[in-house]
Amino acid sequence: MEQQFRVVKRSVDARQKQLKVHLTVLTDEHGAPLPKDAPIPLYEPPQFQDVHNTEHSVAIIGAGPAGLFAALTLLEHGIKPIIFERGKEVAERKKDIATLNRNQGLNAESNYCFGEGGAGTFSDGKLFSRSKKRGNMQRVMELFHHFGGDDRLLYEAHAHIGSDKLPTIIRRMRECILEHGGEIHFSTCVTSLSSFALSPNSPVILAIGHSAHDTYHMLHANGVALATKGFAMGVRAEHPQALINKLMYHDPSPELIRLVGNASYSLVTQVQGRGVYSFCMCPGGHIVPAGSALNSCVVNGMSASHRNSPYANSGMVVEIRPEDLIDQDPLAGLRFQQQLEYLSYQHGGEPSIAPAQRLRDFVEGRKSSTLPACSYLPGVRSSSMHEWLPEHIGKRLQQGFRDFDRKYHGFLTNEAVILGVESRSSSAIRLPRDPETLQSISTPHLYPCGEGAGYAGGITSSALDGINAALKIAEQL
Ligand SMILES: Cc1cc2nc3c(=O)[nH]c(=O)nc-3n(C[C@H](O)[C@H](O)[C@H](O)COP(=O)(O)OP(=O)(O)OC[C@H]3O[C@@H](n4cnc5c(N)ncnc54)[C@H](O)[C@@H]3O)c2cc1C
Structure with a gap:
């Protein structure tokens, strides 16, 4: 009979060719694993009090x-x-x-x-x-x-x-x-x-x-x-999930994917003194319109619990420090976010069409004549994002993608698409x-x-x- 143990920690390590799943299980005093239904409370349940007539x-x-x-x-x-x-x-x-x-x-x-x-x-x-x-x-x-x-x-x-x-x-x-x-x-x-x-x-x-x-x-x-604070802005990149699985898990079998789930990644590099990194990666997910103001186009990512869409998306952002902005007042970061979100809206389309470009075309500075299928439901429009993204973001992203491709060869591909803009990855204010x-x-x-x-x-x-x-x-x- 298959035994199930009380697992207290589980992690997947895909750094080597041989993928590893680390499990920590509860044991009895003799070191034998305890069954999943062992009568030990999982945690202290919360005790909420009745506050209908409370003073405070x-x-x-x-x-x-x-x-x-x-x-x-x-x-x-x-x-x-x-x-x-x-x-x-x-x-x-x-x-x-x-x-x-x-x-x-x-x-x-x-x-x-x-x-x-x-x-x-x-x-x-x-x-x-x-x-x-x-x-x-x-x-x-x-x-x-x-x-x-x-x-x-x-x-x-x-x-x-x-x-x-x-x-x-x-x-x-x-x-x-x-x-x-x-x-x-x-x-x-x-x-x-x-x-x-x-x-x-x-x-x-x-x-x-x-x-x-x-x-x-x-x-x-x-x-x-x-007060001002550092934040980050960039784009959202989307690859076919099968490609990301291949790059991260080294040609996995469908059984392996069923066992450990679709692969994710976390990438970081430095370009001209600023961090360029992946953010909020969503395996098997969707890109969504995440703006809250009219006349702006903001994207972000999400996934359902099974993470089983054919797409893998992630924010790809560049660190922005207060000294990178023209103004130095506390609201300067907000204004910069708004400007970029408005630009993105202008290059997309009414009301929530997002500007988009194939990834290799973006890095090599070419307009995309066609776009690949993509998970973003409101729709996308081809746009030369390398031309209108501020240079300190666009150029660093281009180099960042080249760096990521050196680590995972095949990451920089025209099968992938980028959408603008990922501007709300962190607060621009404190x-x-x-x-x-x-x-x-x-x-x-x-x-x-x-x-x-x-x-x-x-x-x-x-x-x-x-x-x-x-x-x-x-x-x-
Ligand atoms: C699409 C998407 C995907 C994300 N995925 C992840 C993820 O996988 N993991 C993760 O950790 N984080 C994720 N995040 C980020 C995460 O959701 C936020 O970091 C988190 O929700 C912040 O929590 P918060 O309570 O501080 O603020 P918020 O969640 O932003 O909540 C603030 C609330 O305040 C309300 N509000 C604002 N101003 C006023 C006002 N004047 N009067 C009354 N109400 C007001 C707003 O309506 C809002 O409901 C994602 C965000 C988005 C948009």
Whole structure:
């Protein structure tokens, strides 16, 4: 009989020709592996308290991973979360995203970035973070598992949920918050801080993500400290997944792919003093229109839980430092993002057609006379991206792709296509905060957190940052 053991860690190592799967399993005191159904709890389940009649409440602006995990943590401490979210609840949001994918227009308040669950809901759902320092990542995984994520979240080194499963998990989080007495106000964009008391008994968690440019302007006008920070911009590249499997797994059999899943990659090089790297790689995924403003074209990637589309996409971005920008004020990075997103829109087409070029044509500076099939649903238009991308991005990307081809020969191919632009890979702004209290350095009792505050990047670290803000408030109330 086939035995199944309690796996506590699993990772796939594809660095050598011989692919390795590393497993760590629980054993008994004699070193014998414990069966999968051994009666040991997977983790301490969360204990949410009823806060219908509680004395303390905390306002949270934004229902992305940072805001939702902050709310859940407040509930664990008997504090009532009151969430304000500019977008719609997840089921309604799905309809706006379907319209966007049919190229029938963008709803600027309900899209891939705005709405219940934030940018995390229709994301790829890769749940890992390069940072190990910011606290208890395992707790984030446990909460995702508690609300319906599968067991692999608890042991996979590179755990992944998928955009088909995330909406249900996010809905269950909302139901939990409401059942226990929290409040969520959808379609409620916070346009001023003046309605909040911002006192020791009325703190505000600011978890707005990094796409709400209007909200950054509002914060600036309300005297909240903002600072420049480095970020990254570039394009999204898409290859046939079969080619990536061949390059990464060295001619794998279909059985091997079934066992370990479609291959991913992580590439990095230095060109003229700046990093050029792959970002948010989505094996078996789709490229999606991820803008939140009209007259702009922004792309990103996602995949469903089975990761089984015939395409492999990834952001390919160039590091941008504040000194690379013409202006030096805190909003300069946002303006640069907007300019590039507008250029991309002009070279694509109404309303969400993306500019596109075959990869080798881009590197060799040629217009593509035809384009390969591609996963981006609204449609693509051939564009000479080497001509209009700013030189410090375009030239570095061209060299970066040559470098990547030296490592994985065949990566630089005209079977691959690039789409413009990948401009929201990280926040272009920071809301400086006191490292001890986590409050804004300018505005007491305001807790900027998550990706929009510039202290996190990705679902896991944003969720963790939200947890940390809530814990700090619970300590102080
Ligand atoms: C297509 C796509 C794929 C991605 N894939 C991955 C992935 O695989 N793995 C990963 O780790 N990360 C991924 N990301 C990034 C990840 O989603 C973000 O890093 C993460 O969601 C940031 O969390 P957050 O809570 O800080 O902000 P957000 O998720 O951006 O949430 C902020 C929320 O605040 C709301 N808001 C903004 N301004 C206001 C206002 N004034 N009033 C009220 N509400 C407001 C917004 O509507 C939004 O819902 C992806 C992103 C996209 C777009």
